[in-house]
Amino acid sequence: MLRLICIKLPKQLKHKALSLTHGHFFSTSSVKSIAELPNSKDPQLLTVSFLQNSCGLSLEPAISASKKLKIENTKNPNSVLDLLRTHGLTQTHIRNLISSRPRLLLADLDNTLKPNMELFESLGFSSTSLAKMLIKYPTVLESDAYTVVEFFRARGFRDEQISTLTMKRPEFYLYDAHKILKPKFEFFKSLGLSDLEITKLLSTKPSILARSLEKQIIPCVQELRRILGTEENVLKAIKAGCGRGLIEANVEKVLKPNLSLLINHGVPHSLALKLLLLRSNPLLMSTYRFSEIVSEVMKLGFDPNNLQFVIAIHSMAMSKTLWERKVEAFKSFGLSKDEIYSAFKRQPLFMLVSEKKIQKSMGFFVNKVKMKPSLIPKNHYLLLYSLEKRIIPRCSVLQLLISKRLIKENTNIFHAIRMSENKFVEKLVSKYQNEVPDVVRAHQGKIEFQGFPIDLKM
Structure with missing residues (x-):
């Protein structure tokens, strides 16, 4: 392999490369300075040697990289490496970076590399994220x-x-x-x-x-104007869907066919546009998957003339695999498929909750609160509220007040959770904070919820 690699070198360097095979030139155990190497005045050999010993490149990549730069002295290259190390790049990062952009070793250190590295650091880049960016786009440094x-x-x-x-x-x-x-x-x-x-x-x-302004963004907006009719609607759609790729969408091949599909299933034009104005991502799905979702919503008995039809499509707008994983998550707590779909028909929005949150919230209500699993999807808001910021602190307040016999044992937990924040604080925190100071800490989430001492009204 070595002889094959050396064939690529100019004839006058073949013997030099081979003669250094057993010397410092291919040493991987320690970094040697250029001055210590024999024939150190030969620029190409010095370059290959530096790339190997200081940057960690193996022989073949070092020879390849040496064709793109010529190191005549090591002052700037060593300073570049020191700069990279100072900002947290490891030897592996440096090897990968220099392999893709050898010329960085000769770049303007004081006017370009150093100011850029300091700028990235000021933006909050970690050494890992910085290395990741630079390895992918090394020219960013210049x-x-x-x-x-x-x-x-x-x-x-x-x-x-x-x-x-x-x-x-x-x-x-x-x-x-x-x-x-x-x-x-x-x-x-x-x-x-x-x-x-x-x-x-x-x-x-x-x-x-x-994306191209002339080829993508402007044509897309022009099509939206034709579909939505008014500048106000275009603005609403962009605000609702820009973060979900509306401006990047292929209007002719994706958006229009999906809108037509809705209308062909009996959805009024105004309701179809409402889906676009409120949440465009279902309409940006592949027409095949979108068609599957529309058919499923029809089978569940949703009325195409009702807003719930559009909300159901919006809530089901995910991959079939993800939908099935969410259903399985509910089933793992003892719910039947019929119970899940019945709950979905009553309030489709609860299926927007992530699979992780389903597991976490269902686990809390079933195992800690001792709630019947079937009650949770029936009271869908239980899954939509924040567990850490709202539900657990409120349950901790109820737990404390019940244990002190300050509120009735038949307190309705659903009502307590749905209560507005101001009303909850007024009726269940401020009212009792002089008598039970810990109620404030409970409301702040600083008291662990252990479970209710009795069965609450559910």
Whole structure:
């Protein structure tokens, strides 16, 4: 293998490479300085040696990389490596980075590399996320990153948002912000979106900025105008669906066929458009899967003329596999499929809850509160409220007050959970805090819920 690799070297270097095989040139146990190596004045051998010993490249990649740069002294390359290490990059990160972009070793350290690394650090990049970004887009280190960051800052993006956005789309650092990004911002503003709304939408779906303004964004908006009729409706649809890919959608091949499918199943045009205005993602699914969902909703007996029909489609708009996993999650707590689907017919929104939350919430109500499983989907809001921020603290308050015999044993837990926050605090926290100071801590989630001392009214 070594001889095959050396064939690729110029003839005058073959003997040198072979003669160094048993010396420092291929040493992997320690890093040697260029000055210690024989023939250290030969630029290509010095380059290969440095790439191996200091950057960790194996022979073949080092030879390949050496064709793209020529190291004549190690001052700048060593300083570049020191900079990378200072910012938390490991030897593995460095090897991968230099393998993909050897010329970084000769880049302008003081005017480009160092300012960019400090900028990324100020944005909150961890060493891991920074390494991940640089390995994928090494030229980002040599870009005019400061101008791009300032462009986003000037438009209301917080540094945290810029960090998240550019972790998703590092190539933005390579863009000419004023030629590529600015026209898109101006177009969204011309639609009536505020700076804050644009910031929110693009933070959620930064890939929009990578799409062509002339070939994708403008044609899509023009089609939405034809479908929705008014600028107000277009704006509503963009606000509701921009983060879910509406602006990136293929209107002709996906959106229009799905809208037609609804109308062909008897859904009034106004209701079909409501789905687009409220939550566009079901209409952006593949027509095959969307057709399956519409058929299933029809079989369950939903009326196409009723808003619940559209809500049911919205709630079922997920992969068949995910839907089945959610059903199985409910079944694991003793619910039958009929009970689950009956609950879905009463209130479809409860199936929007994640599989993880179903497991966690059902586990709490069944195991801690001792609630019958069938009661939970019937009272769907139990699954929609935050377990940590609302349900557990309120149950802890009830637990404490019942144990002190300050409220009746037949207190209705469903009513207590549904009560507005102000009313709950007034009736069950402020009222008793002088007599039982711990009620405040319970409401703050600082007292663990152990279970009710008696069976509550359910």
